[in-house]
Amino acid sequence: MRTRSMKVIDMAVHEVATITADQSICACALQMRLDHVGSLVVVDENQTPLGMITDRDIAIEVVARKLNPEQLTVKDIMTSPVVTATPNESMVVALARMREFGVRRLPIVDEQGKLVGVISNSNLVEELSGLLDSLVRNIHSSKTREVALRSE
Numbered sequence: 001m002r003t004r005s006m007k008v009i010d011m012a013v014h015e016v017a018t019i020t021a022d023q024s025i026c027a028c029a030l031q032m033r034l035d036h037v038g039s040l041v042v043v044d045e046n047q048t049p050l051g052m053i054t055d056r057d058i059a060i061e062v063v064a065r066k067l068n069p070e071q072l073t074v075k076d077i078m079t080s081p082v083v084t085a086t087p088n089e090s091m092v093v094a095l096a097r098m099r100e101f102g103v104r105r106l107p108i109v110d111e112q113g114k115l116v117g118v119i120s121n122s123n124l125v126e127e128l129s130g131l132l133d134s135l136v137r138n139i140h141s142s143k144t145r146e147v148a149l150r151s152e
Helices: 025-035 056-065 089-099 123-148
Strands: 018-020 039-044 047-056 105-107 113-120
Touching: 018 025, 018 089, 025 056, 039 113, 047 056, 047 105, 089 105, 089 123, 113 123
Parallel strands: 018 039
Antiparallel strands: 039 047, 105 113
């Protein structure tokens, strides 16, 4: 019997670090530092995702080009349009979309387009490692049980 796929909302981070498009790159970097994250979802006043910005975007587009981060805004370097998922999508569908668009994170939006979470490769790795750990423990416990039953 096959189990249903896990939904993206089940593995999502629900407290999402966000920023608005009009903020300076310096403010953006500070927000990432304060939130201890490497990416922010760029949202409008209704919490609708407009794009994504990462620490890598800042390094590649601003620092490497020796541009002034005080004179640039998030809108100038964010990735847009943003690729999103819906809460009830399966992880298989979300992973396929991430692969198709070459993104590592998917903001999750509700029916009104409002941000309700974000899923990332690291969330998926954590979940998979937990499942693999459970599987390994199951294998060990079944061997231990068998040894105990067959040794009597």
